[in-house]
Amino acid sequence: MIKKLIKSVREYKRDSLLAPIFITLEVIMEVIIPYLMAELIDKGIDNGNMNYILKMGIILAISCVISLTFGALSGKYAASASAGFAKNLRKDMFYNVQNFSFSNIDKFSTSSIVTRLTTDVTNVQNAYQMIIRVAVRSPLMLIFSMVMAFGINHRLSLIYLGAVPILGVGLYLIATHAHPIFERVFKIYDKLNNVVQENLHGIRVVKSYVREDYEEKKFKDVSQDIYGNFVKAEKLIAFNSPLMQFAAYGCMLLISWFGAKFIVSSTMTTGELTSLISYTMQILMSLMMLSMIFVMVIMARASAERIVEILVEDSDLKNPENPVYEIKNGDISFRNVNFGYSKKKRDKLCLKNINIDIKSGETVGIIGGTGSSKSSLVQLIPRLYDTLDGEVLVGGRNVKEYDIKALRDEVAMVLQKNVLFSGTIKENLRWGNDQASDEELVRVCRLAQADEFIQTFPNKYDTHIEQGGSNVSGGQKQRLCIARALLKKPKILILDDSTSAVDTKTDASIRRAFREEIPDTTKIIIAQRISSVEDADKIIVMDNGSINGIGTHEELLKSNEIYREVYSSQVKGGGDDE
Numbered sequence: 393m394i395k396k397l398i399k400s401v402r403e404y405k406r407d408s409l410l411a412p413i414f415i416t417l418e419v420i421m422e423v424i425i426p427y428l429m430a431e432l433i434d435k436g437i438d439n440g441n442m443n444y445i446l447k448m449g450i451i452l453a454i455s456c457v458i459s460l461t462f463g464a465l466s467g468k469y470a471a472s473a474s475a476g477f478a479k480n481l482r483k484d485m486f487y488n489v490q491n492f493s494f495s496n497i498d499k500f501s502t503s504s505i506v507t508r509l510t511t512d513v514t515n516v517q518n519a520y521q522m523i524i525r526v527a528v529r530s531p532l533m534l535i536f537s538m539v540m541a542f543g544i545n546h547r548l549s550l551i552y553l554g555a556v557p558i559l560g561v562g563l564y565l566i567a568t569h570a571h572p573i574f575e576r577v578f579k580i581y582d583k584l585n586n587v588v589q590e591n592l593h594g595i596r597v598v599k600s601y602v603r604e605d606y607e608e609k610k611f612k613d614v615s616q617d618i619y620g621n622f623v624k625a626e627k628l629i630a631f632n633s634p635l636m637q638f639a640a641y642g643c644m645l646l647i648s649w650f651g652a653k654f655i656v657s658s659t660m661t662t663g664e665l666t667s668l669i670s671y672t673m674q675i676l677m678s679l680m681m682l683s684m685i686f687v688m689v690i691m692a693r694a695s696a697e698r699i700v701e702i703l704v705e706d707s708d709l710k711n712p713e714n715p716v717y718e719i720k721n722g723d724i725s726f727r728n729v730n731f732g733y734s735k736k737k738r739d740k741l742c743l744k745n746i747n748i749d750i751k752s753g754e755t756v757g758i759i760g761g762t763g764s765s766k767s768s769l770v771q772l773i774p775r776l777y778d779t780l781d782g783e784v785l786v787g788g789r790n791v792k793e794y795d796i797k798a799l800r801d802e803v804a805m806v807l808q809k810n811v812l813f814s815g816t817i818k819e820n821l822r823w824g825n826d827q828a829s830d831e832e833l834v835r836v837c838r839l840a841q842a843d844e845f846i847q848t849f850p851n852k853y854d855t856h857i858e859q860g861g862s863n864v865s866g867g868q869k870q871r872l873c874i875a876r877a878l879l880k881k882p883k884i885l886i887l888d889d890s891t892s893a894v895d896t897k898t899d900a901s902i903r904r905a906f907r908e909e910i911p912d913t914t915k916i917i918i919a920q921r922i923s924s925v926e927d928a929d930k931i932i933v934m935d936n937g938s939i940n941g942i943g944t945h946e947e948l949l950k951s952n953e954i955y956r957e958v959y960s961s962q963v964k965g966g967g968d969d970e
Contacts, residue, residue: 412525474521481516503583540671573621717795724916727782729782786803821876930943
């Protein structure tokens with residue numbers, strides 16, 4: 393885990409090294425200061441030597457300024473290193489998520505990924521800053537102060553050794569009991585983020601059904617769960633402070649008691665006792681800081697484990713060693729394809745024994761009931777998932793032979809619930825081709841029947857789209873998404889129920905434009921309406937993950953019962969009117 397995280401330090405290695413170097417120099421200066429104070433008391437104050445007092449006073453002042461400078465520099469570099477480390481962690485996680493296949497993404501919820509990119513990274517960042525600064529300072533201060541203390545009076549310094557086993561056992565018990573609770577807390581944070589995200593995404597539905605009280609209760613329950621677990625963990629960690637204070641004040645009491653006796657018996661000077669008490673405070677402050685690091689590391693460990701889960705996750709879909717970059721045409725073939733979302737559950741296949749041949753330029757309709765795996769079928773074409781058995785061919789080659797980016801550049805998919813991003817209409821359209829001219833934008837929007845409504849906006853193509861396309865209607869959003877896909881000039885265009893929100897007249901206009909303007913592009917149209925696919929070159933009827941029939945509209949009316957039932961319910965029963 394540590395090796396994986398350390399890779400994200402990268403260009404901040406220099407700052408990560410300079411911070412502990414300067415903190416080491418600061419510690420050396422702070423350890424020297426009590427020794428100089430002892431010299432000032434014993435040789436200057438006790439002897440009434442003003443020259444010596446003045447000389448040592450100047451040296452002490454200079455030492456303090458040097459120590460302060462080293463401390464400031466260590467703080468600067470530690471802050472830079474930890475912030476840079478956090479930046480790289482977020483970047484590495486986000487980039488890895490971008491490379492995930494759909495099956496990889498299915499393992500992590502959206503809310504969980506958001507929590508790991510925010511709360512978890514912040515915890516690790518804070519811990520890293522303390523490790524390269526405080527975790528270096530405290531042990532060094534402890535060791536150097538102990539060495540100086542033993543040099544002054546080894547008998548009194550043995551008191552420190554008695555406190556070590558007490559602290560060690562106590563801290564071990566706190567760690568082993570608190571860590572599992574923090575692991576549980578961060579999983580509940582995922583749930584909290586999910587509740588908030590779901591509420592904000594569906595706020596219009598919440599308000600229209602007057603379910604604010606229900607949503608508030610959901611949020612309160614999760615918040616209470618986090619509160620309860622944090623209280624349990626903090627109760628355990630709270631023992632850390634009294635344990636440290638017990639050790640600290642115990643050592644102070646014993647050193648003061650025995651030190652006074654040594655002074656009375658003239659085996660120790662006042663200056664030595666003063667410096668010894670200063671070293672005692674340094675030792676005890678070091679222990680207190682170590683305990684703070686200890687608490688931070690307990691929290692950060694759970695976060696670090698969750699971050700590493702994202703970093704080590706490898707995409708299920710990988711480029712072959714010698715990928716093919718050119719897709720010759722839009723031919724598509726499915727050969728004995730079986731597919732399921734879980735490789736382990738072979739008895740729960742979504743697609744079973746699929747065999748299809750589609751020629752380049754053909755228009756193919758896919759129809760079937762809800763859950764018949766229509767979307768699962770087309771997602772295999774751009775290799776969003778891999779088949780379990782059989783093969784999918786595009787342009788005469790297995791999709792696994794292609795460079796993934798090259799393949800997906802030639803396959804454009806438009807989903808029923810496609811997404812628009814915050815920005816202008818132009819910026820959204822240019823996701824299809826960032827070099828497209830304004831004339832090309834207008835052309836594809838006319839094909840997708842989007843230009844007409846865009847022209848009604850005051851700013852036309854510079855109209856701002858809110859996040860998720862919330863300021864345009866469902867039909868307008870679908871037409872913009874179709875235009876965006878056409879801008880790619882793909883060899884294969886897949887419309888996954890992406891005209892469901894437009895009226896039948898606009899739907900027919902879109903299909904007519906496809907026939908006339910992009911005849912060489914293979915067009916696959918998934919639809920619930922017969923009217924959307926009846927003029928296709930062939931229609932595939934799906935039922936429970938299998939192909940129930942293939943043919944033209946007229947052929948299927950004669951030979952396929954499922955198709956005939958859908959047609960009868962929509963056309964004769966008026967079900968086509970949406």
